[in-house]
Amino acid sequence: MRDATKSVHHPKISEEGYAALGVPTHRASTIVFPDAEAYATRSQRDLDGYSYGLHGTPTQRVLEAQLTALENGLKTVILPSGQAAIAVVLLSCLKPGDHVLVADNAYPPVIGLCRNFLEPRGIAWSVFEPGIGAGIEDVVRDNTRLIWMESPGSTTMEIEDVPAITAIAKRRGILTGIDNTWATPLLFKPLDHGVDFSMQAMTKYPGGHSDLLMGSVSVNDLELRKALRDTMRMLGFGVSPDAVQLVLRGMETMAVRLAHVGRVAGEIAAELESRGVGPVLFPALASSPGHAIWKRDFTGASGLFSVVLPAAHEARLDAALNGLRYFAIGASWGGTRSLIAPMSVKTSRQMPHPHKDRIILRVNIGVEDPSDLREDLDGFFTALAG
Numbered sequence: 001m002r003d004a005t006k007s008v009h010h011p012k013i014s015e016e017g018y019a020a021l022g023v024p025t026h027r028a029s030t031i032v033f034p035d036a037e038a039y040a041t042r043s044q045r046d047l048d049g050y051s052y053g054l055h056g057t058p059t060q061r062v063l064e065a066q067l068t069a070l071e072n073g074l075k076t077v078i079l080p081s082g083q084a085a086i087a088v089v090l091l092s093c094l095k096p097g098d099h100v101l102v103a104d105n106a107y108p109p110v111i112g113l114c115r116n117f118l119e120p121r122g123i124a125w126s127v128f129e130p131g132i133g134a135g136i137e138d139v140v141r142d143n144t145r146l147i148w149m150e151s152p153g154s155t156t157m158e159i160e161d162v163p164a165i166t167a168i169a170k171r172r173g174i175l176t177g178i179d180n181t182w183a184t185p186l187l188f189k190p191l192d193h194g195v196d197f198s199m200q201a202m203t204k205y206p207g208g209h210s211d212l213l214m215g216s217v218s219v220n221d222l223e224l225r226k227a228l229r230d231t232m233r234m235l236g237f238g239v240s241p242d243a244v245q246l247v248l249r250g251m252e253t254m255a256v257r258l259a260h261v262g263r264v265a266g267e268i269a270a271e272l273e274s275r276g277v278g279p280v281l282f283p284a285l286a287s288s289p290g291h292a293i294w295k296r297d298f299t300g301a302s303g304l305f306s307v308v309l310p311a312a313h314e315a316r317l318d319a320a321l322n323g324l325r326y327f328a329i330g331a332s333w334g335g336t337r338s339l340i341a342p343m344s345v346k347t348s349r350q351m352p353h354p355h356k357d358r359i360i361l362r363v364n365i366g367v368e369d370p371s372d373l374r375e376d377l378d379g380f381f382t383a384l385a386g
């Protein structure tokens with residue numbers, strides 16, 4: 001072997017006696033095969049096997065298996081973002097002539113996907129009131145193929161009656177999916193409640209440090225997993241093993257972080273409600289829509305809540321935001337840093353909503369000292385009140 005060849009052919013070394021706690025980052029585009037026949041038959045390999053880097057390396061397989069275990073599922077796929085995960089669910093099971101029912105509190109880009117991508121391709125959509133429960137029976141159509149839920153919903157935080165909806169969907173042969181990003185499978189396990197597609201944006205709590213994008217979908221049915229993987233293959237969707245490694249690391253502390261931010265968010269949300277800063281939207285508060293269902297179905301709360309800004313305070317919002325010391329101004333959430341993001345549901349919400357014309361402040365509680373956070377919020381709401 002000459003030098004140039006030696007330079008690219010890595011020597012085999014012994015790994016005997018080596019063991020570490022972290023998951024190795026296996027990077028690959030090319031997967032190599034032991035012989036010509038193995039290469040020729042690579043497409044027959046099991047979906048959990050290896051054929052091309054886009055479809056996963058052992059690093060991805062570890063994360064898929066770990067999520068499957070947490071979700072009480074059978075299989076999991078991982079996608080480049082939460083929105084990509086939602087899109088792949090919809091594209092894997094809808095065809096022209098079908099209809100999809102979407103919760104009116106769904107992440108706004110889901111409505112954009114329905115309006116701007118599905119509808120021009122002959123897939124009908126409509127929204128349902130998040131508190132509809134068993135009333136879903138009245139709004140499903142003969143061609144409804146999928147019901148898409150989000151509980152609690154983006155920004156407005158209503159909890160949906162998932163068991164009531166899935167019971168009716170099953171009887172009518174309709175698939176169901178949910179964005180479970182707020183709760184993660186640690187606080188709510190959708191598959192246990194009859195949901196077919198349990199999706200979460202791992203961008204948030206599993207990643208946990210505001211530095212990556214990823215999504216996952218877990219299922220209990222091999223055919224659904226195959227349809228998801230086929231769709232991903234056609235669209236060329238895969239995830240970087242480096243990002244997966246960061247999620248695996250983040251997940252090791254997720255239970256501890258969630259318990260902490262859920263407790264602090266609960267205390268602060270209750271304090272803000274008593275102070276009368278405006279309606280506080282947080283499923284753990286008795287005043288929040290769907291609180292009784294949250295108590296029945298969830299094992300806890302995470303650290304994200306919303307505060308509806310009174311119209312009289314809007315003019316002072318920018319100055320109040322600029323005065324924050326510890327809260328950063330930013331929209332994504334679930335990381336270690338506390339955030340405030342002014343949001344509006346004016347254009348995303350299809351149905352009437354009491355806060356449709358208001359600015360809604362989405363508050364992410366991070367892992368800073370709660371006393372610093374209280375001080376910062378005290379100054380913020382004092383400045384808003386004028």
Ligand SMILES: N[C@@H](CCSC[C@H](N)C(=O)O)C(=O)O
Nearest residue numbers: 081082083107154181201203
């Ligand atoms: N429902 C959640 C998460 C939606 S996806 C988040 C992110 N943009 C991604 O694509 O990973 C929310 O409302 O934030």
